[in-house]
Amino acid sequence: MLPSVRHQRIIELLAQREFVTTTDIRQVTGASLATTQRDLTALARSGALTRLHGGATPAAPHGETRLLAAYLARGRHALDRHDLSGVEHALQQALEACARIRRAAPRPRRSAVTQVAGEPPVLHRQPPAQRQCPDRDQVD
Incomplete structure (x- = not known):
């Protein structure tokens, strides 16, 4: 092929x-x-x-990442002007763009992926207790 x-x-x-x-x-x-x-x-x-x-x-769609960068730049400019409502609005727009990007391109990390034929994958994350660092005394 x-x-x-x-x-x-x-x-x-x-x-x-x-x-x-x-x-x-x-x-x-x-x-x-x-x-x-x-x-x-x-x-x-x-x-x-x-x-x-x-x-x-x-x-992730390129248009969304460009929008995210623009929203973050607006937030920085609003912060420079001490315009807190402008900062809040820009950050809200940036969070919405992040959510759209995340939905378009999910990235599983440190997870086991199980997939049954014809079904979407299921991610199994470790419980937080299993991800914690060991005590100093336990490390060589």
């Missing part, structure tokens, strides 16, 4: 799911793991997706 066809299939798969694994992509394209990883790297460089360990998610 040609790289352009594989890339199109990967993009179509990402349009259906929030996260795809390299195994999912290999099943759809029939490509080897090395070829799949090269395809994901090429698509990530072009901005078509966000690469994660073991798979990929859709890329």
Whole structure:
């Protein structure tokens, strides 16, 4: 299969799911793991997706990231003018843009991902007690 066809299939798969694994992509394209990883790297460089360990998610829309930068700049300018209502308004807009970006490109971190065929992935985060640092006396 040609790289352009594989890339199109990967993009179509990402349009259906929030996260795809390299195994999912290999099943759809029939490509080897090395070829799949090269395809994901090429698509990530072009901005078509966000690469994660073991798979990929859709890329955040560029328009949203530009809006976020503009809202944050407005907030800084309002702060320089001591315009607290302007700061509050700009930060509220920035938070809304962050939420839209996050929904478009979720990035699971330090989580186990479980996926049942045809279902969206389920993230299992460790409880906070398991993520805490050990006592100093317990560390070599």
